[in-house]
Each structure stands twice: as C-alpha cells, then as structure tokens.
Amino acid sequence: MTNASGPEADARQGRTLFAGSARGRVVRLDEPLSLWGGMDPATGTVIDRRHPQSGQDLAGRVVLMPSGRGSSSSSSVLAEAVRSGSAPAAFVMLEPDPIVALGAMVAAELYGPRVPVIVVDESVYGGLRSGDEVHVEASESSASIRVIRRAD
C-alpha cells in the first residue's frame, strides 16, 4: 500500500494496538520516553530532564516514539493525562508497547476519549517529520496515517 499512487499516495499503513481516529501535528521523540516520571499528566509536558525533547508539549500531538520504556505505571500516567485533557492525540510506534496501549484502553473505558496507538514500519516512520499535520485512522483490522500538510 505504501507504494500506491494517486489520491492514496500519502496514506501509510500500520497495525493497530488500540483503535481510534485522531488528527494533529507530529512530535518525533528521538528516544523512548517513560511516561511515568517523564510526562506531567496535568499538562502533557515532557518532564524527564535527560530526554532530548525535555520541555516539549505532547498534549494533542501525534507522538512518534520508537518503543516503550520504563515502569508499567506509565499506563496510569496516560490514563490520568486523558482525564485531565492533556494527553497526546495518538501514538505511532516502531515496536508494539503494551503499557501505552493499556493506558489508552483504560482511559477510553473510564473517560471516553480514545487515543489510538499504532505500529508502523521504518519506511513509514522515517517519512514523518515533527510539525507535519497528520490524520491517524486505526480500526481493529487496519491502521493508516495520512499527511494532511507537511511542516514548513
């Protein structure tokens, strides 16, 4: 599908960990981030001082993160961020991470909003840049990410 031409040229495919749809601007994390101790659930800001994107606001963003990291309590932090309205809009990953997916599942059960979590391969991941505006569409059977507007 990634080789398709025509109107679907910018739709890139992946696998769904948690279904949902989202639109937002991309933030690429250069390293995995443990949400527990790494993201303030009240604001969505990266608070891990050793992280390359320290200080970055993740609220409402489509977060590209290569893999998960750290404590399983990260599920709670993501659920708490959804509760406070400061969660990322979606997660796009290279390796599946059950901890992030679980946080999104429980948040949807408790509070309603769905934060889709998808896994894509390197060719898709590598083609996305911070600031790109994208649309993530993830169902149980398929997932896609479409660039709406490239970053300047």
Place this chain on the structure above:
Amino acid sequence: MSGLRLSAADRAMLVGRRGEAARLAMRIVTDLASAMGAERLLDVASAHVDGCLYQGQASLDFAERLVGDGARVAVPTTLNVGAVDLLHPDLYRGDPERAARGRRLMELYASMGCRPTWTCAPYQLPERPAFGQHVAWAESNAVVFANSVLGARTDRYGDFIDICAAVTGRAPAAGLHLDRNRAGQVLFRMGGISKELLSEDVLYPVLGHLVGAESGTSVPVIEGLPASTTEDQLKALGAAAASSGAVGLFHAVGLTPEAPSTEEAFQGTEPRRVIDVTPSLLARHRDELTTAVGYRIDAVSVGTPHFSIAEFARLTPLLERHPIGGGVDFFVSTNRQVLAEVQARGWLDAYRRAGVKLVVDTCTYVTPILEPAHHVVMTNSGKWAYYAPGHVGVQVVYGSLEECVRSAAEGRVRRDERLWPRS
C-alpha cells in the same frame, strides 16, 4: 480482534454473564491480547497486583469502577506496596489529602478479595508459584524473580491489567508465558572476578545494574556465578536489572531452573551478543549507582525489595557490632509477615533500642517518608539507588549492608574499595 480465539467461558464473561466487572476486565484482557498478537488466553494460578499504589485520580477511578461493578478476584491475589504504612501512618510526611487517597485505593483493592500483603516481595510469602506455573504478576522485581528464580511464567504486567487478570483468572498467551520467548539472547561471562567479590552481596546489585543496562528488553544469561549464590543475591540482581533495563527474565547457569547449562538457557540458539564482565566494567557500573560526592551521609535505607528474614538475620549482629551514631537515620523496609517473624524471634527490641525505623506496607522511594534534612542517603539496593534520586530528590551512595551500618555508626561514608579493582 483478528487472530484471537476465545474459550466459551471467556466469551460468556465478555458478554457479561459473570457480571459487569468481569465483563470490563475481560474486555481489557482481550484488547491487550489482540494488541500483543496473542492467539488465545491462558489460565493463571495467582496474581500479584501493583495497581494499589496511588498514581493519580485515574488509579482511584478505575478501582472505584471495578468495586462499584462488584469485582471479586477469581484466583489467589497478593497486593504490592501502597502509598501508606498502615501500621505506622505517622511515617508519612506528604500531603494528608494525597495520603487519604492512597489509603482509600488500598482499601478498594483489599475489598475485591485481594490479600492485604502490601509487599513487593510476594515470593517471600509461604505460597510461591510452582515451576512452570502460569501467573499474572506485576511489579518488575517480582516478575523477574518469579520467572527467573522460581521458573514460573508471567509477562511483565503492571497497572490495570494485573487486577483484570486476577478478576478473570486469564491472561494473554504471549510474551514470557511462551517457551520461545524464554530463550536466552545475550550472554554475560564473568571473567577475572575475584572469589571474594563473587561471594559478597555487594556484587549482585552492581551486576544486575550492568546486565539491565546492556540487555534492555532481551533475555540475559549469566555464566560463572558460584554455586553458593543465595536467593537474596538473585533477588537483588533481578531487581537492579529490571530497573536499569526492562528485564523480565534472566538465566544464571547452574543456578536458575531453566539453565542447567548454557546451551539449555539459550534453547540451542546462538547468543546475539557476548559481554565479558570484567572487574573494570563492574567498577564503572558500581560508580553509576552513587550520585553523591564526598563522605556526608544523612540516612540509610535498606529493604528494596523488601528485607527478608535472612537479611534481618545478617543485620541484627551488625547493628550490635556497630551501633548507629547520632545524626544518621536508618530505615528498613519490609513486609508485615517478615516483621512478625522478626518479632517472634525476639529481635524487635534490639531494633527499637538501636533506633531503626521499620517501614512496612510501602517503601521509602515511592512515598514521602524521608525527611527534608535527608540530602544524602546510603543504600545497599541497586533499585533504590537507580530510582530514588529522581523520585524523592536525594543524592545516593551505594554500598554493602555492612558498609551501610558502619557508615551510619561513624557518621561518614565508609566503603571497601579493595573489592573493586579498576584494571
């Protein structure tokens, strides 16, 4: 829900025939199973739950929802540490409102039929999982101990999924439950390490810190540990490896049950990497566990994971030999069951006289127990040394149990450098 096949009982739960709480729990178990690519669920014999430690309003909302929907655990379930020492609540120095929420969360989990064990070392309780038995355990050090030392099978579970597995008695057939994911991947060979250091407790957290940092999510195999290695030493190794890395299982050749030989630990496959553990490599990782500079010490914290009765048996004579001096507070974290045993053996008075602060139900790095004056804290735990600077804002010095006691006695850091040659 593509490749996942459910049993009739799973499907009955999923449509609510065992009540609303079981329906919610089964929905989360099956969603996770699908995300992990599992083809089926499997029965778990027990669960260990760490969702009882307060992380925010979402922790409470989830537990309130389950309890409100009538949740009861379907398998024997132990509870990890909470935010408050319920036996010594005065030790809590933080916001009273947050303490009340932490305590409420603990009550909610106990009310679902979980045993109020409040320990990160459920493997110290009398009923341990058997070799080959599937369980659903949370808390990274408990996971690595169950998989590695006991040969039981659990994936790296955590918040939310732990209680869902306990309520349904089911878990995804994925991750470390499956034979193929338990094969060793990275080989660590002990080379040129002195016999003296190999026999000392102080080696094992440092080795674990190194193994975790180098392994990430891979399964490490350690070759060359002595037959005399104790269970507490393996506990300390695993806890440190699960902190600096995401290690859920390690094999120690000749010691742990799935590693009678190196070949068996690797299930006949070749190591992806081989790392020679040299004295200088160990010395470097030992240095990483200390953030403080100089000889100042304000407090000592041991018992992460929770102190075992064997560790108390070592500490008791040390405290008699080196009475703690003024100005250094000495904390020991343990669980109620071990505390009762300490009391039964008649040691409690000696600890009280020595001024030791015994902490149960929780731990000094997850909740505010240390005082503002405790800037530099010494510990014998690789896990505590890894997490405490970020969590409770202290500087840390790593040393053996004996070095911790001697340092507390003399009011300044005392460590034996001879064990750690650098070339």
